Amino acid sequence: DTGVSQDPRHKITKRGQNVTFRCDPISEHNRLYWYRQTLGQGPEFLTYFQNEAQLEKSRLLSDRFSAERPKGSFSTLEIQRTEQGDSAMYLCASSLVRGQAGELFFGEGSRLTVL
Amino acid sequence: AQTVTQSQPEMSVQEAETVTLSCTYDTSENNYYLFWYKQPPSRQMILVIRQEAYKQQNATENRFSVNFQKAAKSFSLKISDSQLGDTAMYFCAFVGTYKYIFGTGTRLKVLA
Numbered sequence: 001d002t003g004v005s006q007d008p009r010h011k012i013t014k015r016g017q018n019v020t021f022r023c024d025p026i027s028e029h030n031r032l033y034w035y036r037q038t039l040g041q042g043p044e045f046l047t048y049f050q051n052e053a054q055l056e057k058s059r060l061l062s063d064r065f066s067a068e069r070p071k072g073s074f075s076t077l078e079i080q081r082t083e084q085g086d087s088a089m090y091l092c093a094s095s096l097v098r099g100q101a102g103e104l105f106f107g108e109g110s111r112l113t114v115l
Numbered sequence: 116a117q118t119v120t121q122s123q124p125e126m127s128v129q130e131a132e133t134v135t136l137s138c139t140y141d142t143s144e145n146n147y148y149l150f151w152y153k154q155p156p157s158r159q160m161i162l163v164i165r166q167e168a169y170k171q172q173n174a175t176e177n178r179f180s181v182n183f184q185k186a187a188k189s190f191s192l193k194i195s196d197s198q199l200g201d202t203a204m205y206f207c208a209f210v211g212t213y214k215y216i217f218g219t220g221t222r223l224k225v226l227a
Contacts (some may be wrong), residue, residue, distance in 0.1 A: 103165065
């Protein structure tokens with residue numbers, strides 16, 4: 001068990017470009033979450049998956065954001081036509097849920113800087 | 116809507132002293148869980164302690180304990196014998212069915 005891993009750890013891009021982040025959760029975990037965290041703030045919920053199904057998407061996520069979790073394993077978060085306001089740390093977390101909420105295990109995050 | 120409020124943006128404590136971080140939340144649910152997470156500088160978030168709402172007994176993990184007041188919707192974290200390694204952001208979090216809601220955090224600095 002290597003924990004939750006995220007790639008890339010840092011991404012610098014120009015406004016208008018597309019970026020994609022990848023998250024590999026802990027292998028047996030059935031839930032996967034994406035959060036966004038800006039400096040000095042707490043994580044804000046973006047979306048979550050139960051296995052391969054995306055069950056909720058926050059209103060924070062505009063149409064430029066899309067997330068997938070094919071086959072219920074790794075997940076990707078894509079941001080199209082990036083804007084400077086997208087600059088943030090994007091956190092992935094996973095948990096194993098058997099009827100009750102479990103502990104969230106976080107990755108180290110992917111930091112996005114949009115110039 | 117559920118909310119989590121941490122009213123102390125920053126706190127400091129002398130090494131070996133005790134400090135209490137505050138957290139209040141709002142929910143209409145009866146079954147839920149509360150967590151305290153620690154985020155050291157430039158490192159990932161890790162769980163400090165968790166509390167099930169149906170349990171009256173306050174959770175304890177070594178030097179960390181909580182004061183859970185369900186009626187008041189209060190969930191404070193007490194750190195005893197503070198160590199330099201406790202310096203971090205601390206986030207209070209609530210989860211009902213599936214969505215984890217985090218507070219804005221308290222930056223704790225332990226002074227030598």
